[in-house]
Amino acid sequence: MKLPTHGRYGYSAITERAVYDWPNGTRLAVYIGLNLEHFAFGEGLGAKLAPAGPEPDVLNFAWRDYGNRVGVWRMLDMFDTLGLPAGVLVNAAIYDHCPQVVAAFRERGDEIIAHGRSNSERQGDFDEADERNLIAEVTAALAVAEGKAPAGWLGPWISESRTTPDLLQEAGYRYLLDWCCDDQPIWLETRSGRILALPYPQEVNDIPAIPLHRMSPADFTDLIVDNFEEMLQQAEAQPLVMGIALHPYLVGQPYRLRHLRRALQHIAAEREQVWLTTPGAIADHVIENDLAV
Numbered sequence: 001m002k003l004p005t006h007g008r009y010g011y012s013a014i015t016e017r018a019v020y021d022w023p024n025g026t027r028l029a030v031y032i033g034l035n036l037e038h039f040a041f042g043e044g045l046g047a048k049l050a051p052a053g054p055e056p057d058v059l060n061f062a063w064r065d066y067g068n069r070v071g072v073w074r075m076l077d078m079f080d081t082l083g084l085p086a087g088v089l090v091n092a093a094i095y096d097h098c099p100q101v102v103a104a105f106r107e108r109g110d111e112i113i114a115h116g117r118s119n120s121e122r123q124g125d126f127d128e129a130d131e132r133n134l135i136a137e138v139t140a141a142l143a144v145a146e147g148k149a150p151a152g153w154l155g156p157w158i159s160e161s162r163t164t165p166d167l168l169q170e171a172g173y174r175y176l177l178d179w180c181c182d183d184q185p186i187w188l189e190t191r192s193g194r195i196l197a198l199p200y201p202q203e204v205n206d207i208p209a210i211p212l213h214r215m216s217p218a219d220f221t222d223l224i225v226d227n228f229e230e231m232l233q234q235a236e237a238q239p240l241v242m243g244i245a246l247h248p249y250l251v252g253q254p255y256r257l258r259h260l261r262r263a264l265q266h267i268a269a270e271r272e273q274v275w276l277t278t279p280g281a282i283a284d285h286v287i288e289n290d291l292a293v
Contacts, residue, residue, distance in 0.1 A: 008165060008179075008188040009197075012293045017184070019238050020291050022275040022282075027235035029275040029282050030228070030267060032079070032086045033154070033177070033200060033245045036072065036101055037119040038093040039064055044120025045157065047211050047247075064249045068098045071252015076104055078261055082268040087278040089115040089154050089177075092141040099145070106146065111278040113177075114138050114150040122159035131161055135171050151280050152177060154200060169195040175283040183231070183240045185286045186293050196292060198241065198279050203227075205245035210256075217259035220251075224263040232273060241282060 039046045042056035049063045143149040154177040169190040177200035187194045209215040
């Protein structure tokens with residue numbers, strides 16, 4: 001008896017694939033996925049520092065907003081000091097709430113990636129027509145602000161409906177980041193063609209690590225460093241992608257930022273051995289050279 005399946009990709013053992021290099025001749029591509037998120041006040045979803053009280057839940061809302069007001073600026077300084085690019089995952093609501101934040105990353109030349117409208121909602125709860133409209137609304141907002149449509153999409157809360165990849169491909173997206181099933185870019189089949197799935201981490205990610213698993217700042221730093229060192233060794237045999245998913249309201253807190261800096265300093269010191277890049281640059285290289293399975 002066969003189980004229900006998604007029909008998006010077939011099985012492929014990573015040990016049985018063709019070997020190739022990244023553009024600078026290395027085998028490990030490393031990117032930072034920085035999530036810039038804004039949340040509705042008094043309703044909807046949101047990560048929590050403390051048990052939620054009756055709405056308006058001022059404690060948890062204000063804690064999240066600290067990331068946009070303070071934490072992200074400290075992280076920006078750190079990225080500048082270390083010479084690290086970022087893939088910036090932007091809720092469209094950020095443009096109304098704090099457009100200066102996106103402008104600062106735009107000025108650095110970082111990639112701006114669509115991350116839905118707000119992390120107060122899950123797009124998997126939408127019917128197909130409403131989800132299509134949501135994607136169109138977000139895409140238009142980013143295109144106007146950035147002068148071009150975004151190439152990539154990460155769903156808020158990694159939420160998809162059964163037609164999300166189809167809708168994104170039909171809206172002109174080149175890649176999405178929702179599927180954490182591989183360490184290489186892979187193709188997803190859609191009803192109108194293909195869309196690339198780029199590795200986006202659900203373990204090297206401060207949201208599961210800190211609020212869910214209660215990992216200490218030092219332990220999260222060790223997680224990043226250990227993952228990097230292991231993947232650097234594995235990448236001697238084949239190309240791999242390592243993402244680091246970060247949220248300013250979490251790792252922008254001063255005591256966590258100090259530990260995160262140690263992890264990123266470790267990676268930056270190995271820049272000759274890896275490709276420090278963005279998701280869009282990885283997607284471009286893979287698509288243009290037809291490298292994905």
